[in-house]
Amino acid sequence: MREETVELPELPSLSKLYVTAAAEAARLLISRRDGGRRLPDARHHVAVVRPDLARLTAYQHLLGEPARDVVPAGYLHALAFPVAMSVMAREDFPLPLLGMVHLRNRVEYRDPVAYDDALDITAWAENLAAHRAGTQVEVVAEIAGGGGPVWRGVSSYLAKGAFLPGIDKPGANGAGAQREEFRPPLPTALWRLGVDIGREYAGVSGDFNPIHLSVLSARALGLKRSIAHGMYTASRALAEVGAQKGDSFVWDVSFEAPVFLPAMVSVNIADAVDADGAWERSDFVGWNATAGRRHFVGSVARLS
């Protein structure tokens, strides 16, 4: 199989992608039943992207990151997201884009990116796999600076209820294994999230998915209320790990129960040090104290 690289002239518009996705969703139901069961081999690439300083500052303020000239790892995710989305919005992408659930996000931040660095973004999809609730896929985005790759993010998404022919459902020992019961630790922080937080994060990240914007837009897509962006919660946890993490690290988060807005999220961040007392990793978890349900769990660890 030959790999194709699609050169995009500029960062795709996410709002257009969402509109296309809505139309695609309807069309896919009809036409793609027996068609694509393979991921496109294409890599989408945009050259010379520069972070926008005003939006970066607004992002840093919203997430509680110090407004340094180094770009936070979560902002780079937001920067690469339209390229990743354009892969998922391709006609030959086998899963419907709308309604995809973000399961997990893993980022390696290798070298600090300054806000005025010229960046090069490439995204592709891989590892189409069965999940007990549908089909999951990994979308990889890579950001390179002048000296090579600096950031790499792998986002796992689940297309709920989409079972593709030729991809077996996982067996009893597979991904369908029961989750262990969650026992909340003592909180180290409490987040009071208003309904506005979805719109505010959309404003700084560019991710205007309607499920995050308002009660009405979320209802239109079948949710009872709007939900916080998973990446907002993950990026805020990353910010709250603090300066000890340095400029290069691995940041991993799994998303569980959605955060319906407004919300009070209890958060625990636990630091671990190595034998010399130097920071090694911080594990974080967020949950709803009333329901005892976990929203997200993850870690930030020293890049080995």
Place this chain on the structure above:
Amino acid sequence: MPITQPAPVRKAVVVGGNRIPFARANGAYTETSNLDMLTAALDGLVARFGLADERIGEVAAGAVLKHSRDFNLTREAVLGSALSPETPAYDVQQACATGLETVLSLSDKIKLGRIDSAIAGGVDTTSDAPIVVSEGLRRAVLELSRAKTVQQKLKALSRIRPKDLTPVAPGTAEPRTGLSMGEHQALTTKQWGITREAQDELALASHRNLAAAYERGFFDDLLTPYRGLTRDQNLRPDTTPERMASLKPVFGRHLGAEASMTAGNSTPLTDGASAVLLASEDWAAERDLPVLAEIVDGEAAAVDFVHGKDGLLMAPVFAVPRMLARLGLTLEDFDYFEIHEAFAGTVLAALAAWEDEDFCRERLGLDGAFGKVDRAKLNVNGSSLAAGHPFAATGGRIAATLAKQLHERTRAGDLGRPARGLVSVCAAGGMGVVAVLEGR
């Protein structure tokens, strides 16, 4: 030839203090401002020590909840007081440690010979708290002020949304954790296994001791009545163990049956102001003023509370051993302990930590337990649980109260040496400031 520096280090002493009675929030001082109350505390001090028209070396005070228009709060209070208008002043803000920090930094200036006299103090109001506009409105107004054309101005105005018009009151949550101080303390209280009974007992002792001090006239020369108050409004001389035990937990309710912090064993929001007159020995002697105590030493500390390594209010636990090591003293060498009662649990957790061998070895780097605080020497004239805690005013209340107590005990002569006192004040942001005073 290098400049010859003037004086070597000399002593800084406490001449006396004055405060207004502390009022419960939305109580007797509802209509008075920080400036009003600080001026009242200064004027009482001026009257007590004949300082009218006196040019004091420097006045330092502060408020934790301070409006931006009060950028020179202390200087404005000086200008409104009977002190000489040629008295310089500056504001300090170190959360609840503000008052004690002004005492220490001013006494350092006296010790170095830079000034001969000083007034340290603090004030806070939760009734007249500053209210700010929302971020959205603030940004729009700033953009408007930068706009040059009508079009730009209209664009700036168009950014204002109805919700931006809602004002924002100051919160009590720690900025980095979103947890209120009480919720933080609830975690520390649980961590150190402090019982509800122990907390209630400490709160009762605070009310009992403060009431007894008022009864014997101890506060007669430490306090000036204000707005109809002659005693602290929060004081409940007749409160009982039963009444204390009947209160429901207000913090740490997620801990269920382990929740132990109530409105009775936590300090209430309070309004008030305090001032302390500090001087060199010569300055006091020239004016025939009393000398109550000497400010011997002080220390500040901070803990890494953000991810719960230590409790938010545990910094004094680290500050005291560092300071005492420098002075060659142990807890057993003290006759009085003034440990600010932010919450009963804060005091009890500090005492428990100092008695814990493992903690003292591992975290304080000591050979074993730091020591035990004799409860009969603790907050003998009551503390914040009974008196209330107008944040920045607490340090001045404690410094003046302890100085007088040390003076009385030293004069009694039964110790065969000057009486010694230890002050410990915890503060938001995981900070703490502590001090040692010695009686005269």
